[in-house]
Ligand SMILES: [Zn+2]
C-alpha cells in the first residue's frame with residue numbers, strides 16, 4: 599500500500615513528519631509527500647468564508663488515477679471547509695476514488711482560543727487522517743468512541759479517539775485488503 603499525502607495550498611504547522619510516521623504504521627504503508635497543489639479557487643464560498651470540501655475533493659479525484667488495490671491519496675488543506683448539510687467538517691472521503699481530504703483549520707487549539715500545543719494539534723491531524731483514509735477502505739462510522747472511525751462532532755470527540763482502529767474496524771480493514 600502506498601499513501602500519497604498532498605498539501606493543497608500553503609500548509610503550516612509541520613504536520614507531515616507526524617503523518618508519515620503514524621500512517622505508515624496504521625496502514626502498513628509507504629507514505630510519500632508530494633508537491634503542493636493549488637487550491638481550486640472555485641471551491642471558495644465568499645459568503646461563508648469557507649471552502650466547499652466536495653469541490654476540492656472532486657479536484658483531487660480528477661487529478662489522480664489511483665490503483666485502489668495499491669494506492670490512496672490524502673489531501674491536506676490548511677483552511678476551514680464545509681459540506682452540505684454541515685457547517686464545517688474536519689475531513690471528507692470518497693471510497694469510490696480512494697481520495698480523501700483533511701482540513702487543519704479547526705484542529706489547532708488556537709482556533710478555540712487555547713494556547714498553541716503542537717503535540718495535541720499533530721495528534722488530532724493524525725486521527726482525522728486515519729479516519730478519512732479508513733473511509734476509503736469502506737469503513738463506516740464506529741460506535742466505539744475510542745476508535746479512529748468514531749464520528750467527530752467536535753475536537754473533544756477527536757481527543758477521545760485513539761490514533762488507530764478498534765478490533766472490529768481493524769478486522770474490516772484487514773478483510774478489505776484481501
Ligand atoms: Zn467519517
Ligand SMILES: [Zn+2]
Pocket residue numbers: 740741742745746747748763764765766767768
Ligand atoms: Zn471501530
